[in-house]
Amino acid sequence: MRRVELPNGFKVAGFNDLEPAVLYHEMFVERSYLRNGVALSPGDVVFDVGANIGMAALFFYAECPAISIHAFEPGSRTFAALRENMAEFKVPVTLHNAAVSDAPGTALFDFYPRWTALSGLLPDPGEAARIIRTYFGNLGFSEPDVEELLLDRFVRETEECRVTTVSEVIATWGIGALGLLKIDVEKSELAVLRGVRAEHWPRIRQVVMEVHDLRGAGNAAVSLLEDQGFRVTVEQAPLLAGTEVYEVFAVRPGHCGEPGEPG
Template identity: 30%
Template sequence: MKLLVNLYVKLFARQFFYKFNKALFKLGLKGMGVLNHRDVILSGEKHLIAKILKKKIKNEQPVIFDIGANIGNYTSLLLDSFPKAQIHAFEPHPKNYSRLTERMFTNNVKSHNIALGEECGTLTLYDKADANGSTHASIYKEVISEIYKQEVVTVDVSIDTLDKVAEREGIRYIDFLKIDTEGNELAILKGASRLLEESRIGYIHFEFNEMNIFSKVFFRDFVKLLHNYNFFRLLPSGLLPLGDTPLETELFAYQNILAVPKDK
């Protein structure tokens, strides 16, 4: 194998083969569950909910938190597999929240027009000026101005913590926690310090992508915080166990991560 690698380097590590090597690089990433953002089938999200969690979660009425619910598409996927679930859907953007609440969900879905984070208060949400209410609204202005290269519009929103919400709602255990907040995922988990310390959160699904450049969060930070969990990257029809080398984990591109408690 080493001989083949050395031969490849000698033959193809040339500027002439840049486009070829770049194509191989991107294909390799997709094969490892990165940049598969076209739909919920390729991203692995549908398989996660309908196959993996459906089998792993034994509670017939699980408590599920959908943080960054947007207009409710992920919530709808959850209801397909867990029709009796108690779902709390969080969406801070007023326009998206309005569309979320207009959907005809069952009575066991409770919507919250707040953001979640490390502490309570207010914050500014940034969105695309020409698509106010997009799926990319973030507390980091650079997500809109640098990644999407769009003019920015702002809206002030209220922010709470997972610990306080769980206490207020009388929730003892969260069977499944999904977080998709364009770079704010780690802060939300830090706001669940009591829940995590008391082992009151089961499976955790979160995105790790280029937004984490602006939040200055490495994958290593999730590993340190969630030290009682094992980490997997979603594939279209399975899970890829993640190692501990930066080359495998510190990839700032779209990917879905599942954190599984080590005792499950």
């Protein structure tokens, strides 16, 4: 783990110089999580599912300091960086060293030390390499430069992790309203949604998630959210054109950026 300085002067704990800069651009510059009517309000509770080293949590806190965050990260090494970053910047956060899925238990977590954001419960180094290759190709990198960037990026480590569900945490912590459910879990996103019990869906005001549209997962996620009463928008970042990775924004009609309980 090392300290990486970001353009805004933050020095974050991370595992390489490149990845925090990419995440900073996506979140702080492109504002990838707060678009299409998704907004934060004072008093909101935010679930950061797939928190990694905490870049999204830092962005949410910088955007609206009067929130509380539950951050979920299963990997022991990334969790250590997350904990360090949250303490360094005094983010009001409850940390969960756990994955989130459709049922509590345990699972195997695959960790890529040199590109941690692509770690997950459903490993596919080939797909991960294709995404990174396409991303940097769209940025204008030459093929030889991209191949050099990819060299040894997907050497992986595997460990057992705890698994929880959104509903288990809502019930355990007595959360009456969830302002934002953010999900970035590398192909496990549909399982996260399926871990929300029927009685808890009305408490969730907004969802923003990365979806890997494999084997119908994208349509299934959109249909599930629409069935729960959300207005759903799907986008693909220009730098991810040519991949199966999309962003899904789900907001309850009449509650765009408004605080309080959903109707």
